[in-house]
Amino acid sequence: MLAVIGCRDLDDLFTSIPPDCRFDGAIPVPPALTEWQLGDLMRDIAETMTVRPDDCVLVGAGRYHHHIPEIVRSLAGRSEFLTSYTPYQPEMAQGTLQGIFEYQTLTARLLGLDVANASLYDGASALAEGLLMGLRIVKHSRRVAVSTGIHPHYREVVRSYLRPTGYEIIELPCGPDGRTDLSPLQGVDGLAAVVLQSPNFFGVVEDLPGAADPVHDTGALLVAAFTEPLAFGLYRNPGQGGADIACGEGQSLGLPVSFGGAALGMFACRGEFVRSMPGRLVGETVDREGRRGFVLTLSTREQHIRREKATSNICSNQGLCALTTTIYMAALGGSGLRELARQNYDRSEYLKAGLVGAGADLVFSGPTFNEFVLRFGGDFAPVRKRLQERGIVAGIEIGTWYPPLAGCYLFCVTEKATKKDLDTVINEVRA
Amino acid sequence: MNGIVGASGLILNEPLLWEKGGKGRRGMSMVAAEVPEAPIDPELCGEGPDFPDLSEIDVVRHYTRLSQWNFGVDSGMYPLGSCTMKYNPKLNDRLAATPEIACVHPMLDDACSQGVLRIMFELQEFLAAITGLDAVSLQPAAGAQGELAGMLIFAAWFQSRGERRTRILIPDTAHGTNPASATLCGFTPVPLKSGADGRLAVETVAAAMDGETAGIMLTNPNTLGIFESNIRAIADVVHAGGGLVYGDGANMNAIMGIADARKCGIDVMHLNLHKTFSTPHGGGGPGAGPVCVVRALERFLPGPRAVQDDGGYRLAAGGPESIGRLHAFHGNFSVLVRAWAYIRSMGPVDLRQASRLAVLNANYVKSRLQGTLHLPYDQPSLHECVFSDLLQHGDGVTTLDIAKRLIDYGYHPPTIYFPLVVPGAIMIEPTETECRDDLDQFVAALKAVVQEGRDNPELLRQAPVRTKIRRLDETRAARHPCLRG
Numbered sequence: 072m073l074a075v076i077g078c079r080d081l082d083d084l085f086t087s088i089p090p091d092c093r094f095d096g097a098i099p100v101p102p103a104l105t106e107w108q109l110g111d112l113m114r115d116i117a118e119t120m121t122v123r124p125d126d127c128v129l130v131g132a133g134r135y136h137h138h139i140p141e142i143v144r145s146l147a148g149r150s151e152f153l154t155s156y157t158p159y160q161p162e163m164a165q166g167t168l169q170g171i172f173e174y175q176t177l178t179a180r181l182l183g184l185d186v187a188n189a190s191l192y193d194g195a196s197a198l199a200e201g202l203l204m205g206l207r208i209v210k211h212s213r214r215v216a217v218s219t220g221i222h223p224h225y226r227e228v229v230r231s232y233l234r235p236t237g238y239e240i241i242e243l244p245c246g247p248d249g250r251t252d253l254s255p256l257q258g259v260d261g262l263a264a265v266v267l268q269s270p271n272f273f274g275v276v277e278d279l280p281g282a283a284d285p286v287h288d289t290g291a292l293l294v295a296a297f298t299e300p301l302a303f304g305l306y307r308n309p310g311q312g313g314a315d316i317a318c319g320e321g322q323s324l325g326l327p328v329s330f331g332g333a334a335l336g337m338f339a340c341r342g343e344f345v346r347s348m349p350g351r352l353v354g355e356t357v358d359r360e361g362r363r364g365f366v367l368t369l370s371t372r373e374q375h376i377r378r379e380k381a382t383s384n385i386c387s388n389q390g391l392c393a394l395t396t397t398i399y400m401a402a403l404g405g406s407g408l409r410e411l412a413r414q415n416y417d418r419s420e421y422l423k424a425g426l427v428g429a430g431a432d433l434v435f436s437g438p439t440f441n442e443f444v445l446r447f448g449g450d451f452a453p454v455r456k457r458l459q460e461r462g463i464v465a466g467i468e469i470g471t472w473y474p475p476l477a478g479c480y481l482f483c484v485t486e487k488a489t490k491k492d493l494d495t496v497i498n499e500v501r502a
Numbered sequence: 503m504n505g506i507v508g509a510s511g512l513i514l515n516e517p518l519l520w521e522k523g524g525k526g527r528r529g530m531s532m533v534a535a536e537v538p539e540a541p542i543d544p545e546l547c548g549e550g551p552d553f554p555d556l557s558e559i560d561v562v563r564h565y566t567r568l569s570q571w572n573f574g575v576d577s578g579m580y581p582l583g584s585c586t587m588k589y590n591p592k593l594n595d596r597l598a599a600t601p602e603i604a605c606v607h608p609m610l611d612d613a614c615s616q617g618v619l620r621i622m623f624e625l626q627e628f629l630a631a632i633t634g635l636d637a638v639s640l641q642p643a644a645g646a647q648g649e650l651a652g653m654l655i656f657a658a659w660f661q662s663r664g665e666r667r668t669r670i671l672i673p674d675t676a677h678g679t680n681p682a683s684a685t686l687c688g689f690t691p692v693p694l695k696s697g698a699d700g701r702l703a704v705e706t707v708a709a710a711m712d713g714e715t716a717g718i719m720l721t722n723p724n725t726l727g728i729f730e731s732n733i734r735a736i737a738d739v740v741h742a743g744g745g746l747v748y749g750d751g752a753n754m755n756a757i758m759g760i761a762d763a764r765k766c767g768i769d770v771m772h773l774n775l776h777k778t779f780s781t782p783h784g785g786g787g788p789g790a791g792p793v794c795v796v797r798a799l800e801r802f803l804p805g806p807r808a809v810q811d812d813g814g815y816r817l818a819a820g821g822p823e824s825i826g827r828l829h830a831f832h833g834n835f836s837v838l839v840r841a842w843a844y845i846r847s848m849g850p851v852d853l854r855q856a857s858r859l860a861v862l863n864a865n866y867v868k869s870r871l872q873g874t875l876h877l878p879y880d881q882p883s884l885h886e887c888v889f890s891d892l893l894q895h896g897d898g899v900t901t902l903d904i905a906k907r908l909i910d911y912g913y914h915p916p917t918i919y920f921p922l923v924v925p926g927a928i929m930i931e932p933t934e935t936e937c938r939d940d941l942d943q944f945v946a947a948l949k950a951v952v953q954e955g956r957d958n959p960e961l962l963r964q965a966p967v968r969t970k971i972r973r974l975d976e977t978r979a980a981r982h983p984c985l986r987g
Contacts, residue, residue, distance in 0.1 A: 072862060073862070078865075081858045084884075086882060087882040087884070088731070088760065092762065092766045093765070094760055094761060097851070098854065100628050100631050102851075104847055109593065110597075113597050118617075120602040120603070120617045122605070122614050128607055130607050130609055133831070134609070142530070142558060142561060142562055146561070149565070150574055150782075151569040151572040151577060152569050152572060152574070153574065153576075153595075154574030154580075154783065155575075155784075156585055156587060156786065157785070159917075160905070160906075160915055161971075163573040164573065165572070170568055172518075172985075173987075175986050176986040177519070180986075181553075186986060189786070192643035193643060193830050196643070228827050228829065231826035231828055232650075232828075234654070235657040236686075236687070305542075320830065327836075328606065329836050330618050331608035332832060332834040332837070333836045334643070334834065345983065354983050355985075356975045356978045356984075358974050359975075362971050364971040366976050377682075378678045379691045383686070384647075384682035386646045386678075386679050387646075387789055390784045390787045392787070394785065400553060401564070402556070402558070404527065405551055405552060407529075410532055414535060417535065417539055421538070467609050490537055
């Protein structure tokens with residue numbers, strides 16, 4: 072091969088790199104491991120993890136432990152999906168393209184809006200992109216209003232995205248029912264968007280229909296954020312609540328928790344705003360023989376065509392994560408999603424009632440889905456420690472993010488928590 | 503193997519999900535109700551989404567058939583320039599799915615997460631070692647978000663100095679994400695023309711650099727596959743003018759252990775872990791775009807990052823000058839695990855060798871195709887080579903026709919019509935994981951296509967004919983958008 076190129080050795084190929092740019096010596100990383108050595112190392116690392124895969128983790132706060140059926144792993148792991156890339160050549164990527172078209176469809180139906188994109192990185196960046204989109208749509212706007220009931224990490228990401236461009240972020244407090252207080256919006260002008268998360272960080276279902284009119288009266292768009300889309304199997308979805316844009320996290324629909332990633336930013340909006348939308352879109356069309364097929368479309372919004380005038384800098388989507396959640400939604404079906412959502416609600420209400428019966432106080436009075444916040448009469452930390460020794464992680468303390476709520480605990484109950492686990496927690500608290 | 507790779511086989515049709523199934527079917531088992539039904543306010547309830555109900559075998563056949571309409575690196579050669587479509591070891595996928603790792607909840611105490619924090623900490627160290635830079639944040643979820651992190655760091659740096667700079671220099675060979683990321687941070691991109699040799703000249707940068715300019719974004723090697731040999735001098739000019747230098751590490755696969763970003767004068771650089779460090783591209787993601795910086799910029803990095811001290815590993819939040827979070831948690835963590843595993847399995851020798859072989863393969867293809875295709879920049883190049891369809895103009899066939907006909911031969915086409923500085927560009931990146939036999943077969947296929955273009959150009963214009971569907975009407979898709987069913 073070198074002879075064909077006309078080089079003596081491999082070093083000859085790198086003459087264009089000046090000596091003063093060269094790497095000195097070997098890369099200072101550890102020596103290579105064989106496949107079995109690496110397997111052993113990973114086993115050692117796995118053994119240091121104190122929370123085991125079969126433990127009962129009653130924690131949500133943005134990532135949710137749900138049962139993932141084997142067909143999801145098996146089908147999403149097919150290497151034709153796994154080892155392809157962005158479908159630039161649609162004739163040899165119809166699997167990916169139809170898969171994304173189906174993802175867009177199920178996402179739009181789940182969120183109750185007209186159109187969904189092919190996905191963004193995660194719920195937090197999807198929210199930031201949603202607010203930037205609002206700022207593009209609402210002329211002469213300079214401000215967005217963000218509920219403090221939104222996941223604190225999401226609000227941090229929004230601040231990061233908006234900081235250099237100087238847009239103002241107004242934070243809206245939550246009342247005793249855990250729902251957002253919209254009264255600070257009165258008299259505010261230049262507002263592009265008001266965003267509520269529902270269910271919010273405290274698990275409380277916001278009154279989106281009640282918020283829609285006051286928000287629209289200010290001239291702003293209503294943006295609905297979410298971290299637990301399973302709630303829309305039971306509760307009204309963002310579109311039914313009057314939202315113009317919905318953006319949030321899709322992890323709970325078939326993706327492992329995996330320390331928070333890979334994640335899935337779900338993003339949908341009303342049809343009239345589609346050309347302001349960030350991210351890739353797949354559309355239906357026909358081939359030369361009139362057969363149905365799918366292509367990437369409306370790409371004049373995107374960076375590879377519009378460069379600095381694009382609606383976002385995003386290039387790829389979270390392709391495989393989007394496909395995985397579509398397989399999950401297909402396996403679950405409409406009636407399955409409703410039943411699963413109900414199971415989450417019932418189990419969560421069971422623990423909530425049991426702990427209140429054991430002496431805990433519910434911090435917020437509003438309706439919840441599968442998460443809720445409690446305050447305990449005594450110190451809950453030792454109880455939680457004892458439960459953890461028995462393989463149950465009983466909520467998280469949220470004072471780190473909400474100092475006035477120091478000593479309050481956020482619980483999450485999904486279908487994975489058995490009645491036995493829940494009774495164990497209730498009995499431990501009662502004791 | 504003789505003959506061409508592409509062949510026709512039986513392909514099965516499959517409708518859309520909601521065109522099949524029947525109410526009451528279910529593709530997964532449901533846990534038994536163990537607790538009583540709780541009362542709920544009917545005012546709050548919706549009807550539930552209008553999803554189809556499918557059985558398990560409905561779902562399995564649906565996605566198995568869809569997968570068979572796809573082409574991946576595991577199917578065949580995928581020389582998509584600038585995308586580094588190399589084979590990714592299967593082991594890394596399995597390690598990322600280790601049950602103890604896949605179940606870690608990100609809101610628990612550091613004490614519960616020692617193993618995953620160790621992986622993050624070590625990966626931060628490895629990426630610093632490979633780039634030559636000092637500090638790393640793993641937050642960005644993709645290359646474009648890594649660029650955004652870099653531009654936010656630029657903005658934070660000038661803010662900390664009380665300076666207001668508005669312009670960013672970006673060569674015309676750059677990916678579109680570069681100007682888009684700069685704009686998102688309030689900068690105005692200033693395009694710079696690259697020279698006749700495909701490189702950016704120091705004088706071009708010097709003429710554009712001023713007190714309003716925050717710095718430059720450079721991809722090195724650039725999208726022509728050419729190393730920006732003037733980078734040191736360019737960095738000196740930018741630094742002398744008070745600016746910063748951003749290195750887009752999209753093409754790191756060419757230079758691991760060969761070029762040192764710090765010595766090139768780069769202050770901030772992102773890496774595309776999914777390209778260079780082994781994550782299957784998943785039909786478009788997830789990827790990961792960690793951002794690496796010199797010490798002076800460490801305080802601006804997005805947080806939290808993993809740190810090690812006497813008590814073990816812990817997450818350290820960004821300080822007061824940090825640009826803040828870019829992801830709800832720690833980026834695409836499962837991709838980070840794969841990159842960590844890849845680096846551990848390669849070690850220092852094989853990482854460098856991977857780059858050397860990637861460059862060897864690209865140069866071999868370039869040499870074999872010279873004369874068949876026009877080479878607009880006949881310069882020493884690294885991991886990819888960019889041809890054009892100039893020689894085919896007389897035959898009335900275009901880059902698009904050549905690309906589509908290659909599909910019939912069983913290859914994913916190269917990147918086409920990019921970079922924009924080459925009209926009709928054909929950008930080939932074979933990567934290190936193709937052997938000589940496979941490269942020869944690819945070259946033979948491309949030459950056969952070019953010959954067909956001369957003898958029977960209509961064959962190319964009609965291509966592809968062996969795929970499940972033929973060329974699609976993209977204009978119709980855009981004029982009458984149908985984005986959902």
